[in-house]
Amino acid sequence: MSALCEFALRMGDNTLILGHRVSEWCGHAPVLEEDIALANTALDLIGQTQMWLGLAGEVEGNGRTADHLAYKRDAWDFRNVLLVERPNGDFGQTLMRQFLFDAWHHPMLKWLSENSAEKRVAEIAEKAVREAAYHLERSADLVIRLGDGTDESHRRMQDALAYHWTYTGEMFEADAVDGELADAGVAPDPAAMKPGWDALVGDVLAEATLAVPENDFAHKGGRRGQHAEHLGHILASMQFLPRAYPDARW
Amino acid sequence: MYAQMVKSTGTLKTREEMDERERAFQDRIDAGEKIEPQDWMPEGYRKTLIRQIGQHAHSEIVGQLPEGNWITRAPTLERKAILLAKVQDEAGHGLYLYCAAETLGVSRDEMTEKLHDGKMKYSSIFNYPTLTWADIGAVGWLVDGAAIMNQVALQRTSYGPYSRAMVRICKEESFHQRQGYSIMMTMAAGTPEQKRMAQDALDRLWYPSLMMFGPSDKDSVHSAQSMAWKIKVSTNDELRQKFVDQTVPQAEYLGLTIPDEKLDWNEAKGGYDFSEPDWQEFHDVLAGNGPCNADRMSARRTAWEDGAWYRDGLVAHANKRAAQRMAAE
Numbered sequence: 411m412s413a414l415c416e417f418a419l420r421m422g423d424n425t426l427i428l429g430h431r432v433s434e435w436c437g438h439a440p441v442l443e444e445d446i447a448l449a450n451t452a453l454d455l456i457g458q459t460q461m462w463l464g465l466a467g468e469v470e471g472n473g474r475t476a477d478h479l480a481y482k483r484d485a486w487d488f489r490n491v492l493l494v495e496r497p498n499g500d501f502g503q504t505l506m507r508q509f510l511f512d513a514w515h516h517p518m519l520k521w522l523s524e525n526s527a528e529k530r531v532a533e534i535a536e537k538a539v540r541e542a543a544y545h546l547e548r549s550a551d552l553v554i555r556l557g558d559g560t561d562e563s564h565r566r567m568q569d570a571l572a573y574h575w576t577y578t579g580e581m582f583e584a585d586a587v588d589g590e591l592a593d594a595g596v597a598p599d600p601a602a603m604k605p606g607w608d609a610l611v612g613d614v615l616a617e618a619t620l621a622v623p624e625n626d627f628a629h630k631g632g633r634r635g636q637h638a639e640h641l642g643h644i645l646a647s648m649q650f651l652p653r654a655y656p657d658a659r660w
Numbered sequence: 661m662y663a664q665m666v667k668s669t670g671t672l673k674t675r676e677e678m679d680e681r682e683r684a685f686q687d688r689i690d691a692g693e694k695i696e697p698q699d700w701m702p703e704g705y706r707k708t709l710i711r712q713i714g715q716h717a718h719s720e721i722v723g724q725l726p727e728g729n730w731i732t733r734a735p736t737l738e739r740k741a742i743l744l745a746k747v748q749d750e751a752g753h754g755l756y757l758y759c760a761a762e763t764l765g766v767s768r769d770e771m772t773e774k775l776h777d778g779k780m781k782y783s784s785i786f787n788y789p790t791l792t793w794a795d796i797g798a799v800g801w802l803v804d805g806a807a808i809m810n811q812v813a814l815q816r817t818s819y820g821p822y823s824r825a826m827v828r829i830c831k832e833e834s835f836h837q838r839q840g841y842s843i844m845m846t847m848a849a850g851t852p853e854q855k856r857m858a859q860d861a862l863d864r865l866w867y868p869s870l871m872m873f874g875p876s877d878k879d880s881v882h883s884a885q886s887m888a889w890k891i892k893v894s895t896n897d898e899l900r901q902k903f904v905d906q907t908v909p910q911a912e913y914l915g916l917t918i919p920d921e922k923l924d925w926n927e928a929k930g931g932y933d934f935s936e937p938d939w940q941e942f943h944d945v946l947a948g949n950g951p952c953n954a955d956r957m958s959a960r961r962t963a964w965e966d967g968a969w970y971r972d973g974l975v976a977h978a979n980k981r982a983a984q985r986m987a988a989e
């Protein structure tokens with residue numbers, strides 16, 4: 411598989427799996443405004459998925475569509491980071507996962523839209539970057555407000571941070587694919603995104619009166635298809651219909 | 661409808677029985693004027709409206725659940741995106757309607773608590789389960805279809821904020837019905853299993869959809885006052901007839917059979933004759949004994965209770981910021 415195809419899968423699988431997780435909230439959010447906002451976020455992410463997986467299928471050149479890639483691959487062929495498949499938990503856990511991801515996703519899309527040598531990548535990023543900016547603005551704002559809210563909301567946000575923290579390092583891990591893409595000017599070196607992320611996350615957490623966890627261990631594997639137990643369950647529900655009725659068109 | 665059997669407060673008065681203010685109020689309504697929040701209104705008008713708009717709003721909110729049930733299992737990315745957009749719209753409708761009700765002096769939190777305590781209702785239709793993907797098609801086609809019938813009529817309702825909420829909502833509803841019908845078309849023209857799902861969805865949801873319009877006019881005790889106040893603008897039976905007349909040809913086009921052996925075109929009345937739903941079932945569902953009442957209410961209560969810390973956190977933060985600003989000034 412080409413590096414470009416691999417990259418499009420990584421981007422699209424992140425948005426697909428996170429979109430799935432966020433959509434699980436539908437109708438169950440703590441206030442009506444959150445129901446609306448979460449559905450909107452999931453909708454943006456699914457729209458981005460269609461573009462990235464569409465590109466992956468096109469680059470691969472075997473006639474697989476975005477739907478094919480979403481619905482007919484098994485877990486070991488998924489390339490999302492482990493962070494996005496982490497369970498929703500309480501609203502704080504969902505929100506913290508979103509913020510930690512958005513703080514990587516937005517600068518990534520911004521770089522791609524401004525700098526990518528691959529026109530199709532730049533075009534997708536251009537369409538997605540405004541949505542991601544809005545997601546980041548919202549999630550950062552809520553992390554601040556809930557971190558610096560009541561004792562209970564503070565505790566929950568601190569717990570959520572601890573729960574996800576060791577799953578953030580994977581976003582900055584580089585392998586041969588990343589090296590090739592960086593050399594070709596298609597995508598940034600993931601490690602180069604880290605200082606910006608540290609600064610942004612540090613500022614927001616400080617304003618939220620939350621302590622940055624000291625554990626710098628990083629769980630890895632998602633980007634090369636080694637996932638947690640969670641992904642299989644996500645796929646079991648997501649892929650049920652096309653798998654159970656392979657001859658059907660929907 | 662989304663508002664079924666709304667109890668109306670106040671008995672229908674003759675002109676002679678009305679006092680001067682009541683007569684002037686009724687004259688404005690009869691002249692087709694809109695009543696606005698700052699205007700004087702009879703207490704019964706206000707209370708009836710709160711019940712009706714509140715019930716309508718609650719229906720939009722609870723209505724997220726049966727459709728949300730299939731978002732994670734939608735069979736294509738396109739269908740998933742469309743369903744997400746639809747459910748998001750419904751939550752938005754809930755918001756417009758709560759805002760309209762708030763202009764009558766009742767807060768959203770109060771109405772929410774009443775819903776959770778069983779003191780306010782939502783449409784019976786959302787107490788039925790969505791068992792297959794075809795149900796998502798049938799909900800859009802039939803349930804949104806029935807809702808549109810009512811909501812189009814309610815654009816002419818006498819209370820300004822309610823009427824304007826209906827205008828906004830109606831713009832989005834036709835997209836909901838179209839996406840539902842599009843799912844039904846694909847399913848009905850699909851594999852034998854898909855066709856079976858489509859027919860099964862119609863079989864299960866047909867009568868519950870007819871129930872959405874509420875009891876037959878002859879048994880509808882609260883209608884007269886609501887009609888006089890133009891809180892209601894069409895009768896239950898009128899809307900139900902219109903719905904059947906619109907839907908039968910659509911079912912025929914799909915090649916599906918409406919589960920009613922008595923269904924027949926009546927040339928004389930220019931509409932279909934059809935069987936009434938089982939009103940005992942309707943009353944059972946309203947009394948809390950529908951297939952999903954307990955699950956729907958427990959989902960809503962859990963969401964509310966689990967979200968208390970979130971809401972409290974935001975309030976506490978806002979208070980801290982306000983205090984900081986005060987100190988800085």
Ligand SMILES: [Fe+2]
Nearest residue numbers: 720749750753
């Ligand atoms: Fe609606």
Ligand SMILES: [Fe+2]
Nearest residue numbers: 750804833836
């Ligand atoms: Fe709708």
